[in-house]
Amino acid sequence: MELQFLGTGAGMPSKERNTTAIVLNMLEERGTMWLFDCGEATQHRILHTPIKPRKIDKIFITHLHGDHIFGLPGLLGSRSFLGGTEPLTIYGPAGIREWVETTIRLSGTHLTYPLHIEEVDEGIVFDDEQFTVRAAWLSHVIPCLGYRIEQKPIAGALQVEKARALGIPKGPLLGQLKRGEDVTLPNGQVVRSADVVLPPKDGATLTILGDTKYCKAAILLAQHADLVVHEATFDAETTHLAAQYGHATNIEAARVAQEAGAKHLILTHISARFVGEQVTKLQQQAASVFAQTYIAHDFAAYRLHDGNVTILTK
Known part of the structure; x- marks a missing residue:
């Protein structure tokens, strides 16, 4: 599996970081891609990558703040223009169906594929022979979900x-x-x-969290995960602001990974106040708590294989 960040900023786009969107590339595993959140101009970011919108068959929305959903209408429409005919399912909290269906209706957007929208709660939101996706409520200023993607054991190779x-x-x-x-x-x-035939191998476990303060639910979703993606809108010097706005610091994100016994951590949702050497400092502060910490940048790509993370593009 490969994880590509299309937007890694917080609140609104900046020159260096667009708003939140992450693609989980599973072309090797199932021939499709999954999208987690879809901030404004996500489809513009896609134009600079090999990602094909018609290959995206699931979109998981963490919450209804604009920097996580304002890119949805454009992407849904463009998927039709680009030859998308396969069904697409959107998962998200209550309200996502009304928002998407109203936007499509009022804008006269024509879709060439079946669109399914599932408003989900805590628990298993998707399950098939390859993957299980679990959701839990985090601690933000509006209802916000985190997702845990568990790959089932992989059949051993034939010798x-x-x-x-x-x-x-x-x-x-x-x-x-x-x-x-x-x-x-x-x-x-x-x-x-x-x-x-070689014995089956354990599948990968990936946790992608929406906006959240440090909370128990995040730790539970991240339990022994191979990779955790956690927001880090603030740093150690702005802890008081993090709690006030329902966000986490880089140190708190590192604590989540540490207490969960995770293997790797990627920080995203970075405030525009952090640029240049300040971003390096963000990573170093978090790494003092949890050594295997990375800072995501727009277009950065990571490969998750056999429990290890390889940086494909910084």
Whole structure:
């Protein structure tokens, strides 16, 4: 899985940071992409990436503040212009259906694909054979969700050369072994799937939090996650403002990752007051609490594989 940040700013766009939007690229895993929040001008950011809007089949909205949803109408409309025909589902708190449907209706926006909108509460909001997505209410000035994406165990790889050495020819028998089925050859020899297929691997766990103060729900969503994305609108010197506006500091975000036993932390939703060396200081302060801390920038991309995070683009 790859995570690409399209907007990493707080409140309103700045020259360096657009408003919140994060794409989870799962083309390798399921042939689609998921979008988390859709701040103003998200589709403009997409134009500078290989991301294709028609490949986005799920959008998870954390809350209804404008810097997290004002890009939705334009993106939904453009997805039609760009040949999108596959269904799209939006998940979010109460009010998201009314806002999207009213905007589409009043603007006369024509969609060429089925649009489903699910207003969700705490608990499992999506589940299939590959992934489970859980939500919980965070602590912000309006209702705001955090999401935990859990990948289910990944089937082990078929050791093709080992299977061939045991007499399995190319063709459907290899597929049977891959599916966990034992195979009997014409000579009566039985080749066991367990002998040529590696054991399943644990899937990845990713936590993407909306705007929030330091809170227990964030820690629970981040429990033993491979990667946590947490807002850091303020720093250690502006802690009093963080609590007042329902946001977190970089230090509080690091505490969440530390107390949750997470592996990696990416800070986003960075106030425009932090530029240049101040951003470096934000990272260093947080890293003094939780060493594996990164600061997200617009267009930064990270790969999550086998519990490790690789920076693809800074």
